[in-house]
Amino acid sequence: MPDPVLALDLGGTKIRAALVHGVGTDEVEADGEHAVVRLERIAEVPTPAREGAPAILGAALELAAQVRGGATVRAVGISSAGVVDTARGRITHATDSLAGWAGTALTAPFAERFGVPVAALNDVHAHGLGEARFGVGRGRDSLLLMAVGTGIGGCQVQGGRAVLGAHGAAGHVGHVPVPEAEGVPCPCGRTGHLEGLASGPGILRLAARLGASAAPHDGRELAAAAARGEPTALEAYRLAGHATGRVLGALLNVLDSDAVALTGGVADADVPVWREALRAGIAAEAMDAVASTPVLAASAGSHAALLGAAVRVLEAPPAPSIPPPAT
Ligand SMILES: [Zn+2]
Numbered sequence: 001m002p003d004p005v006l007a008l009d010l011g012g013t014k015i016r017a018a019l020v021h022g023v024g025t026d027e028v029e030a031d032g033e034h035a036v037v038r039l040e041r042i043a044e045v046p047t048p049a050r051e052g053a054p055a056i057l058g059a060a061l062e063l064a065a066q067v068r069g070g071a072t073v074r075a076v077g078i079s080s081a082g083v084v085d086t087a088r089g090r091i092t093h094a095t096d097s098l099a100g101w102a103g104t105a106l107t108a109p110f111a112e113r114f115g116v117p118v119a120a121l122n123d124v125h126a127h128g129l130g131e132a133r134f135g136v137g138r139g140r141d142s143l144l145l146m147a148v149g150t151g152i153g154g155c156q157v158q159g160g161r162a163v164l165g166a167h168g169a170a171g172h173v174g175h176v177p178v179p180e181a182e183g184v185p186c187p188c189g190r191t192g193h194l195e196g197l198a199s200g201p202g203i204l205r206l207a208a209r210l211g212a213s214a215a216p217h218d219g220r221e222l223a224a225a226a227a228r229g230e231p232t233a234l235e236a237y238r239l240a241g242h243a244t245g246r247v248l249g250a251l252l253n254v255l256d257s258d259a260v261a262l263t264g265g266v267a268d269a270d271v272p273v274w275r276e277a278l279r280a281g282i283a284a285e286a287m288d289a290v291a292s293t294p295v296l297a298a299s300a301g302s303h304a305a306l307l308g309a310a311v312r313v314l315e316a317p318p319a320p321s322i323p324p325p326a327t
Pocket residue numbers: 174175176186187188189190193195
């Protein structure tokens with residue numbers, strides 16, 4: 001049996017790592033199915049997000065070494081927040097959630113440390129790839145993943161490959177204009193984008209603008225307020241869900257994906273009024289040919305990005321080679 005892939009998922013709050021078995025094309029059963037995909041030694045540490053790129057890299061390398069232990073690994077796959085230049089293994093853009101992360105050479109230190117092929121890709125792309133291969137995208141030619149949580153991101157996977165784009169920035173589905181967000185600031189610095197209105201923090205701000213009496217502090221409180229039938233909470237979820245659905249319907253008109261997978265904190269909270277408004281928004285925008293596209297809850301689990309990162313490094317074009325350490 002081939003050696004496992006050492007996979008990492010580097011986010012704004014946590015860094016996760018695991019050994020991933022069974023995702024290689026040389027490990028596919030005769031019927032074309034990956035029979036024995038499994039993760040072991042799953043571990044996580046808090047991201048030292050405010051301490052700068054060297055501290056973040058150091059924490060990731062230490063966790064990776066700890067998870068590898070005495071095992072031999074065939075490759076290292078990294079999923080990271082930020083825009084990733086996959087050909088060079090560098091972060092080109094990142095938000096303030098990871099201080100100083102933009103400009104970081106991400107793959108080189110891992111190649112030096114472990115002496116095996118290393119590839120990195122954006123965390124939403126990794127999530128989409130993992131979901132397409134091992135979740136609801138299994139057996140489908142294409143899948144559109146939409147993550148609605150602290151931010152709003154997405155990934156189209158086509159023919160088993162994540163669509164990364166010319167700059168590694170494809171799939172920023174939260175940064176398209178919706179009329180409901182007119183004048184609303186977006187974390188990207190512009191106004192009028194879906195994310196400013198309909199992400200988790202966006203819905204909280206929306207509820208406050210609508211005049212929520214006891215302003216909820218987080219999504220859990222807002223969902224509880226909606227469950228109690230508080231009108232402002234219900235209206236915030238309704239407006240956000242409808243705007244999200246409109247964007248999703250419009251994306252289906254462009255991409256004609258086989259299915260949609262929904263994930264992220266807002267989607268997972270599954271507030272009925274949000275879900276119904278989402279479906280109404282899709283119905284309002286999607287053309288007849290794509291209106292029946294299945295919209296499903298993601299099923300690959302919380303480690304989908306680790307699976308996607310492992311798949312990517314085994315299938316990515318080889319990165320510029322760096323010699324193994326002379327030990
Ligand atoms: Zn934006």
